[in-house]
Amino acid sequence: METMTLKLRVWRQPSTATDGELVEYTASNVSPDMSFLELLDVVNDGLIKKGEDPVAFDSDCREGICGSCGMVISGVAHGPKSATTACQLFMRHFNDGDTVTVEPWRANAFPVVKDLVVDRSAFDRIQAAGGYVSVDAGGAVDANEMLIPKGDADAAMDAAACIGCGACVASCKNASASLFVGAKVTQLSLMPQGQPERDRRVLSMVEQMEAEGFGPCSNEGECEAVCPKEISVSHIQTLHREYIRASLRRITST
Amino acid sequence: MLEGKFPEGPLESKWERHKFDMSLVAPANRRKHSVIVVGTGLAGASAASTLGELGYNVKAFTILDSPRRSHSIAAQGGINAAKNYKNDGDSVYRLFYDTIKGGDYRSREANVHRLAEVSVDIIDQCAAQGVPFAREYGGTLSNRSFGGAQVSRTFYARGQTGQQLLLGAYGSLMRQVDRGQVELLTRREMLDLVLVDGAARGIITRDLVTGAIERHAADTVLLCTGGYGNIYFLSTNAGNSNVTAAWRCARRGAYMANPCYVQIHPTCIPQSDEFQSKLTLMSESLRNDGRVWVPKTAGDERSPQQIPEDERDYFLERKYPSFGNLVPRDVASRNAKSVCDEGRGVGSTGRAVYLDFSDAIDRLGANVIAERYGNLFQMYERISGDDVYVEKAMRIYPAVHYVMGGLWVDYNLMSNIPGLHVLGEANFSDHGANRLGASALMQGLADGYFIAPYTVPHYLANAKLEPVGTDHPAFEEAEKSVRERVDALLAVDGSKTVLEFHRDLGKIMWNKVGMSRNEQGLKEALSELRALRDEFWRDVKVAGEAADLNKNLEHALRVADYFEFGELLIRDALDRAESCGGHFREESQTEEGEAKRKDDIYAYVAAWEYKGTDQEPELHKEPLTFDFVEVKQRSYK
Numbered sequence A: 001m002e003t004m005t006l007k008l009r010v011w012r013q014p015s016t017a018t019d020g021e022l023v024e025y026t027a028s029n030v031s032p033d034m035s036f037l038e039l040l041d042v043v044n045d046g047l048i049k050k051g052e053d054p055v056a057f058d059s060d061c062r063e064g065i066c067g068s069c070g071m072v073i074s075g076v077a078h079g080p081k082s083a084t085t086a087c088q089l090f091m092r093h094f095n096d097g098d099t100v101t102v103e104p105w106r107a108n109a110f111p112v113v114k115d116l117v118v119d120r121s122a123f124d125r126i127q128a129a130g131g132y133v134s135v136d137a138g139g140a141v142d143a144n145e146m147l148i149p150k151g152d153a154d155a156a157m158d159a160a161a162c163i164g165c166g167a168c169v170a171s172c173k174n175a176s177a178s179l180f181v182g183a184k185v186t187q188l189s190l191m192p193q194g195q196p197e198r199d200r201r202v203l204s205m206v207e208q209m210e211a212e213g214f215g216p217c218s219n220e221g222e223c224e225a226v227c228p229k230e231i232s233v234s235h236i237q238t239l240h241r242e243y244i245r246a247s248l249r250r251i252t253s254t
Numbered sequence B: 001m002l003e004g005k006f007p008e009g010p011l012e013s014k015w016e017r018h019k020f021d022m023s024l025v026a027p028a029n030r031r032k033h034s035v036i037v038v039g040t041g042l043a044g045a046s047a048a049s050t051l052g053e054l055g056y057n058v059k060a061f062t063i064l065d066s067p068r069r070s071h072s073i074a075a076q077g078g079i080n081a082a083k084n085y086k087n088d089g090d091s092v093y094r095l096f097y098d099t100i101k102g103g104d105y106r107s108r109e110a111n112v113h114r115l116a117e118v119s120v121d122i123i124d125q126c127a128a129q130g131v132p133f134a135r136e137y138g139g140t141l142s143n144r145s146f147g148g149a150q151v152s153r154t155f156y157a158r159g160q161t162g163q164q165l166l167l168g169a170y171g172s173l174m175r176q177v178d179r180g181q182v183e184l185l186t187r188r189e190m191l192d193l194v195l196v197d198g199a200a201r202g203i204i205t206r207d208l209v210t211g212a213i214e215r216h217a218a219d220t221v222l223l224c225t226g227g228y229g230n231i232y233f234l235s236t237n238a239g240n241s242n243v244t245a246a247w248r249c250a251r252r253g254a255y256m257a258n259p260c261y262v263q264i265h266p267t268c269i270p271q272s273d274e275f276q277s278k279l280t281l282m283s284e285s286l287r288n289d290g291r292v293w294v295p296k297t298a299g300d301e302r303s304p305q306q307i308p309e310d311e312r313d314y315f316l317e318r319k320y321p322s323f324g325n326l327v328p329r330d331v332a333s334r335n336a337k338s339v340c341d342e343g344r345g346v347g348s349t350g351r352a353v354y355l356d357f358s359d360a361i362d363r364l365g366a367n368v369i370a371e372r373y374g375n376l377f378q379m380y381e382r383i384s385g386d387d388v389y390v391e392k393a394m395r396i397y398p399a400v401h402y403v404m405g406g407l408w409v410d411y412n413l414m415s416n417i418p419g420l421h422v423l424g425e426a427n428f429s430d431h432g433a434n435r436l437g438a439s440a441l442m443q444g445l446a447d448g449y450f451i452a453p454y455t456v457p458h459y460l461a462n463a464k465l466e467p468v469g470t471d472h473p474a475f476e477e478a479e480k481s482v483r484e485r486v487d488a489l490l491a492v493d494g495s496k497t498v499l500e501f502h503r504d505l506g507k508i509m510w511n512k513v514g515m516s517r518n519e520q521g522l523k524e525a526l527s528e529l530r531a532l533r534d535e536f537w538r539d540v541k542v543a544g545e546a547a548d549l550n551k552n553l554e555h556a557l558r559v560a561d562y563f564e565f566g567e568l569l570i571r572d573a574l575d576r577a578e579s580c581g582g583h584f585r586e587e588s589q590t591e592e593g594e595a596k597r598k599d600d601i602y603a604y605v606a607a608w609e610y611k612g613t614d615q616e617p618e619l620h621k622e623p624l625t626f627d628f629v630e631v632k633q634r635s636y637k
Ligand SMILES: Cc1cc2nc3c(=O)[nH]c(=O)nc-3n(C[C@H](O)[C@H](O)[C@H](O)COP(=O)(O)OP(=O)(O)OC[C@H]3O[C@@H](n4cnc5c(N)ncnc54)[C@H](O)[C@@H]3O)c2cc1C
Pocket: B038, B039, B040, B041, B042, B043, B044, B061, B062, B063, B064, B067, B070, B071, B072, B073, B074, B075, B076, B077, B078, B079, B161, B162, B188, B189, B190, B191, B224, B225, B226, B227, B236, B237, B238, B240, B241, B242, B244, B245, B281, B401, B402, B423, B424, B425, B426, B437, B438, B439, B440, B441, B442, B444
């Protein structure tokens, strides 16, 4: 099998408080059947053998569903192939001799922890602010008591497919989290189960999003372009609509 | 003799009766109790949120940066429940029966019946959380079929069922975090269990960002840390899945049950090169519409659609006409292996069989197939570079996927260590020697939403626990032993990396303790594993420092535990000289090559007690008795 040699320029930053820089490494014998993370595994094993610190990056499932991996590859969140996470990006999409730059997500709300690892706990806090239906275990009615038209269930599933990786934030010049929040708000506003908390949910999730330091959406659509799950920007319009609706209802009810 | 402590009475009323008999903790007293939940997959997230809802003070831990990333997120195909919405003859009893039979009569009747009973509540709970299950045009829930069953009882959310169920549980968990009932500690790895007066009273963790070793005390510990399939290096499990938490408990005295019961899933994307870090599952749901075959003659190198119908061997349909492509996983995997061993395997390595969709595409149209399996076809294309819509077939091969073995628990999901509860894949409880598809999600959520919330309070109400602080000498001792282990690994400073050792360990396990096992191979595996373990402690090179984010050190700690635990797994496989479910001993097969159990000798749960490094572990047997189903050799013909 033909192998390739690539030049990697990788962001190295020992900790949040220290400065970082791009460091160059050569990766040889790269097989086209390797994933991008497997390439980093090989580079790291080489560094370890030389007594150097390996490149820190997050990954878990390595099949595009957990949202752990996330890195900017040659200027694009998750790399050049659309609808693909870094772990599902295979080296057959690169050419021998390519130079590839690898950087962490960059956003104030996602501080770098080390190298390519960032702190995305802001997403958890937004979820905690209201991204759920308040139902205690044991209190549910029979699942078929609430009928949901297939179209609504499918549309809710489209939105629910978000893996929370943060590529949308990383690709946005304002580091906005609107697509992430919009996807959750859309999912639950489409389902009858989500109705009782519909207003409260959108107001508190947006409030938390702003408190975390994510910027506003200025409709560039970069988020949709890099989203590995192709979550549609239309969810951001839904978010705005839901927010206005809830704000107006709050005003009229007080 | 070890006892499961099952309630008396008829099968159908054991759990109802037991729920009434168990003690309660009054609402005002619940906040006086603290609970540690390790792991935030389906089992851990559902248990932590539910105990939080009830008013207990919960601390939840995960290795990952968010609970939502836990391995459960990757489950694709679906979750079983005996709803009988399809009116096709399903019932709680039938799900119970299918699970006992699917597990090859190596699970407990009382546990499995309870699982089947609560399965219906799980679907209601998840639907109420807003999980976007697949629906029919009339708005009711859809179902599909899974292996080992002749009814359609599997609920699903496209090919992302685990994701949607986990996000539902995660939502409930984050709600409790917001209410202050649950304290969430992410990027924390449990490295030891702390016992005080023989009871589980806390854990030692490593902060994976700073490297700080920390102590956490509580009244009870719930271990929900998933399975140990990664001992094979290549598996469908997530990279951080490990045996460390469970093994550290075993070293503190918790029995490890049936460690040799490993599930090898028939439909995974074959390995392509030696750098590969994981294998990817193609959901069992594909066997609803895909037909498994190989060419009739060895060495046929034509592309699949050029091989005419009469030159194909649909070996599962041929050998098992009543279940066909939907035979249980162990049966499908072994048959795929044996046709490849005959030289009839396909693909560049000859270690693959076809899963063919041409009939289904002709019958239903490409659109319907795309709607059902589009995301799986896309995943297949990403990894293999091949387009299923063009080839109309995938190449698949079995891979390590799930472990039925795990820490021993009684009917209350408590291990032999008082106060140590074990939930989800980490326990051994319900699947016997083989798990049916779509039943792991069911079990994890059953344990977390509907069983532990009854049995854990029962323990707390009766345990009479003294208050314990983290300054107790037991915490000091455990912390010290963790530090020593970390330092010892960093001190070796050899020449071979952790990844290389893990890969070599995986090869031993896969080749000799995999789909087909025999006494000689197992003995060889044992000595090879020991030799590799010695080499590991002599020559491993672990990068970086203890007081830093150090993923290489995390990996090293886990691999070191796999070496210790692996020995037990092999011993268990040696001890069980019968074939049952996923454990196939070549010495024990029928004339047709099917697994042959030896009920007169091996109808027991093997619960192993750790006795110290290089000491023989002690085997405790929990006899399995069947009062309600008739025990037969399984047949899917
Ligand atoms: C690809 C794939 C597809 C599957 N599809 C299906 C399906 O369709 N249907 C089905 O029923 N089953 C399926 N399964 C099986 C099922 O997903 C798992 O058995 C189940 O999700 C396990 O859940 P769990 O909560 O027990 O553990 P996990 O989800 O594995 O969670 C473990 C948790 O424990 C944490 N943890 C582990 N060790 C430590 C430690 N030492 N310290 C701190 N935290 C720790 C982890 O970080 C994680 O949060 C599938 C499995 C795979 C691999």
